[in-house]
Amino acid sequence: MTSFLHYAHRGHVVTLTMNAPDRRNPLTGNTAVDEFLEAIDRIEGDSSVRAVIITGAGTAFSSGGSIQEMERQSSGDVSGMEIRRDYRRGIQRLPLALFNLEVPVIAAVNGPAIGAGLDLACMCDMRIASEKAIFAESFVKLGIIPGDGGAWLLPRIVGLSRAAELTFTGRAIDAGKALEWNLVSQVVPADQLLATASELAEAVAANPPHAVRMAKRLLREGMHMRLDSLLELSAGFQVISHQTADHREAVSAFLEKRKPTAIA
Template sequence: MSNVLQYQQEGHVVTLTLNEPDRRNPLTGNTAVQEFLEAIGRIEDDRSVRAVIVTGAGTAFSSGGNIRDMERQASGEVAGMEIRQDYRRGIQRLPLALFNLEVPVIAAVNGAAIGAGLDLACMCDIRIASEEARFAESFVKLGIIPGDGGAWLLPRIIGLSRAAELTFTGRMIDAQQALEWNLVSRVVRQQDLLATARGIADEIAANPPHAVRLAKRLLREGMHCRLDTLLEMSAAYQALSHQTADHREAVSAFIEKRPPSFTG
C-alpha cells in the first residue's frame, strides 16, 4: 500500500490516514479510493479489528475531488458515459464499502472537509472535529453535484432543510456550527483530536465485538427500512447474540461483580 493512505493498527484499533498533505488529501486523481477499498477488505478479514479511525495528515481532512480531473472532464475530451462509468467504478464504491463495513468508523476531522471530503466524513458512523475543522458541500460552486452519495448521506445526518442549505449555497461552516447542526458529535482542541478519537475507539473496542457489529448493522438498516422489518432483524440478531460466549461472559461478570473479558 502506498503512502496515499496509511494503515496503522494498535491493539484492536486501525487508523487510516490520508497522507497527501501538500495536495490537501484529495480523494481522486490518485489511488486513495482503491487503497480505501483494500484497507476495508483487510479490516473485514481481520477479526481482531474492533474500531477504525479515519483522519487526514497536515491541515486538511480531505479536499475532495482533484481539480485537474475536473478540468479534463470539462474539456469535452471525455464522453459523458465514460465519466459515468468512472464514478461508478471509482469513488462511488467507497460509500458502499464503508456503509457495509460492520466495524464502527470514526472520522477525526482535523481540518477542511470539502465536497467529497465532507461526504467521506458522512460515510463514517461517528464524526468528531478539531476547532480548526471546516465543512462545505461545495460541489455547486464548481457547477457539479454530489456524485458520491452526499445527497443521500447528508440529509440523514443533519436533516433535509440544512442539507439543502449547504448543498445549494456551497457555503462553508465552522466546527461550532457543525456541532450545533449535529454534523459532528463533539469539537475538541486540535492537539486533543486523535487522543479523543482513540478514546472513543477504545471504549467501543472494549465491548463484545459481535454485539457492536450487529448493532451497527441495525443502525444502518434502520436508515431506510420499515420498523417491522427492523424488529424482525433485531429478533434474529438477538437470538444469535444470546448464544455467544461473550454474552455469557458479560452476564457472569455482572453477577460476579468483576470486569468482563471479551474474546470475540
Template sequence: MPNFLLYEQNGPVVTLTMNEPARRNPLTGNTAVADFMEAIERIHSDRSVRAVILTGAGTAFSSGGDIKDMERQSNGSIGGMQIRHEYRTGIQRLPLALFNLEVPVIAAVNGAAIGAGMDLASMCDIRIASEHAKFAESFVKLGIIPGDGGAWLLPRLIGLSRASELSFTGEVIGAQQAADWGLVSRVVPADQLLETANELAAKIAANPPHAVRLTKRLLREAMHTRLDTLLEMAASFRALSHQTDDHREAVAAFLEKRTPVFKG
C-alpha cells in the same frame, strides 16, 4: 507513487491516515479509492479489528475531488458515458464499502472537509472535529452535483432543511456550527483530536465485538428500512447474540459483580 492511505494498527484499533498533505488529501486523481478499498477489505478479513479511526495528514481532512481531474472530465476529451463509468467504478465504491463495513469508523476531522471530503466524513459512523475543522458541501460552486452519496447521507444526518442549505449555497461552516447542527459529535482542541478519537475507539473496542458489529448493521439498515423489517432483523441478531460466549460472560460478570473479560 507512495500509498495515499496509511494503515496503522494498535491492538484492536486501526488508524487510516490520508497522506497527501501537499494536495490537501484529494480523493480523485490518485490512488485514494483503491487504497480505501484495499484497507476496508483488510479490515473485513481481520477479526481482531474492533474500531477504525480515519483522519488526514497536514492541515486538511480532505479537499474532495481533484480540480485538474475535473478539467479532464469537462474538456470534451472523454464522453459522458465514460465519466459515468468512472464514477461508478471509482469514488462511488466508497460510500457502499463504508456503509457495509461492520467495524465502526470514527472520522477525526482535523481540518477542511470539502465536497467529497465532507461526504467522506459523513460516510463514517461518528465524527469528531478539531477546532480548526470546517465543512462545505461545495459541489454547486463548481457547477456540479454531489456525486458520491452526499445527497443521501446529509439529510439523514442533519435534516433536509440544513442539508439543503449547505448543498444549495455551497458555503463553509465551522466546527462549532457543525456540532450545533449534529454533523459532528464534539469539537476538541486540535492537539487533543487523535487522543480523543483513540479514547472513543478504546471504549468501543472494550465491548463484545459481535454486539458492536451487529448494532452498527442495525443502525445502518434503520436508515432506509421499515420498522417491521428492522424488528425482524433485530430478533435474528438477538438470537445470535444470546448464543455467544461474550454474552454469557457479560451476564455472569454482572451477577458475580466483577469486570467482564470479552474474547470476541
C-alpha cells in the same frame, strides 16, 4: 499500503491517514479510492480489528475532488458515458464499501472537509472535529452536484433543511456550527483530536465485537428499513447474541458485581 493511505494497526484499532498533505488529501485523480477499498478489505479479513479511525495528514482532512480531474472530464475529450463510468468505478465505490463495513468507523476531522471530503466524513459512523475543522458541501460552486452519495448521507445526519442549505449555497460552516447541527458529536482542540478519537475507538473496541458489528448493521439497515422489518432482523441478531460466551460472561459478571472478562 501504497502512497495515499497510511495504515496503522495498534491493538484492536486501525488508523487510516490520508497522506497527501501537499494536495490537501484529494479523493479523485489518484489512487485514493483503490487504497481505501484495499484497506477496507484488509480490515474485513482481520477479526482483531474492532474500530477504525480515518483522518488526514497536514492541515486538511480532505479537499474532496481533484480540480485537475474535473478539468480533464470537462475538456470535451471525455464522453458522458466515460464520466459516468469514472464515477461508478471510482468514487462511488467508497460509500458502498464504508457503508457495508461492519467495524465502526470514526472520522477525526483535523481541518477542512470539503465536497467529497465532507461526504467521506458522513460515510463514517461517528465524527469528531478539531476546532480548526470546516465543512462545506461545495459542489454547486463548481457547477456540479454531489456524485458520491452526499445527497443521501447528509440529510440523514443533519436533516433535510440544513442539508439543503449546505448543498444549495455551497457555504462552509465551522466546527462549532457543525456541532450545533449534529454533523459532529464532539469538537476538541487540535492537539487532542487523535487522542480523543483513539479514546472513543478504544471504548468501542472494549465491547464484544459480534454485538458491536450487529448493532452497527441494525443502525445502517434502520436508515432505510420499515420498523417491522427491522424488528424481525433484530430478533434474528438477538438469537445469535444470546447464545454467545461473551453474553453469558457479561450476565454472570453483572450478577456477581464484577468486571466481565473479555472472551471474543
